[in-house]
Amino acid sequence: MITITKLEKAIHLKFVVNHLEIEDVSSGCGESYSVLLVSDDFQNKSTLQRHRMINEALKEEISQMHAFSQKTYTPAQYEEYLARQKKEAE
Amino acid sequence: MFRPVLRSSTRLLRGTTPASFLSGRLAAYRFLSQEARSQIQKAVTSTPVVLFMKGTPDEPQCGFSRAAIQVLELQGVPQEKLKTFNVLADQELRSGIKEFSEWPTIPQIYVNGEFIGGCDILISMHQSGELETLLENNGVIPKVEETPAQSNSAAPAS
Numbered sequence: 486m487i488t489i490t491k492l493e494k495a496i497h498l499k500f501v502v503n504h505l506e507i508e509d510v511s512s513g514c515g516e517s518y519s520v521l522l523v524s525d526d527f528q529n530k531s532t533l534q535r536h537r538m539i540n541e542a543l544k545e546e547i548s549q550m551h552a553f554s555q556k557t558y559t560p561a562q563y564e565e566y567l568a569r570q571k572k573e574a575e
Numbered sequence: 576m577f578r579p580v581l582r583s584s585t586r587l588l589r590g591t592t593p594a595s596f597l598s599g600r601l602a603a604y605r606f607l608s609q610e611a612r613s614q615i616q617k618a619v620t621s622t623p624v625v626l627f628m629k630g631t632p633d634e635p636q637c638g639f640s641r642a643a644i645q646v647l648e649l650q651g652v653p654q655e656k657l658k659t660f661n662v663l664a665d666q667e668l669r670s671g672i673k674e675f676s677e678w679p680t681i682p683q684i685y686v687n688g689e690f691i692g693g694c695d696i697l698i699s700m701h702q703s704g705e706l707e708t709l710l711e712n713n714g715v716i717p718k719v720e721e722t723p724a725q726s727n728s729a730a731p732a733s
Contacts, residue, residue, distance in 0.1 A: 547679045
C-alpha cells in the first residue's frame, strides 16, 4: 500500500522541497493522492515538464494508485497563489 | 508527412522545446509495438482535439474524465473537432497510450497531435486562460476580439 510517508520520501529524494502537501483523497484505502509541491526545481519549467518530473519521481507509486492529482509551483508562484487565496477569502 | 510542420509551429507558439518529452518517447519506443504506435499516432492526429478518457462524453466513468470533457465543452470545442477514445473499451489502448505519451494517468489530451497533459493541467490552463489561447491559436475555436467596443450595428433585433 502507498502511504503519505512513502510519497514524501520519494519526493524529498528527487526534489528541492520548499513546501509539500500530500493529501490522501481516497478516504483511507491508499489508492488516491493529491500532491502540492513548491520547489526551486520548477524554475523555468513548463507545467507539463513539472508534472513529468513528478510522474517520473513517483513512477512506481503512481502505477499502484487509482488516481493521482498534482499541483506544482515555484516559491514565487506559490506566494502569489496564497495571496490570491487570501484575497478571495476576504 | 505534415506532422513535423505541425510540431514546429506549435513549438514556436509555446516558445519551448519539450526535449525530455521527445527523448522520453524514443525510450518508450522499445516497449510499444510499431503497429500499436502508428495506430495511436494516427489517432492523436485524426482530429484537432483528441481526448483519451474513461467512458464516453455522455457517460464518463471517472471524475477526472468528466472534468476534462466539461472543460472542453465550456471552451466551446465543436463536436466535429473533438474525438474521444474510451480506454476502458480497449485494454491495449489503455496501456499503449500511457507509454506513447509517457504519462501514467487518464485522461490525456492532444491538440493538433501535440500532447497537452492530463486533467490537472487541462483545468489549470482553463482557469488561467492559456487553454483558450491554445485552442484559438490552433484554430479549434474562433478568436474572440479583445475590443468588442467597435459598434457593429448589425446585431439582430431579437
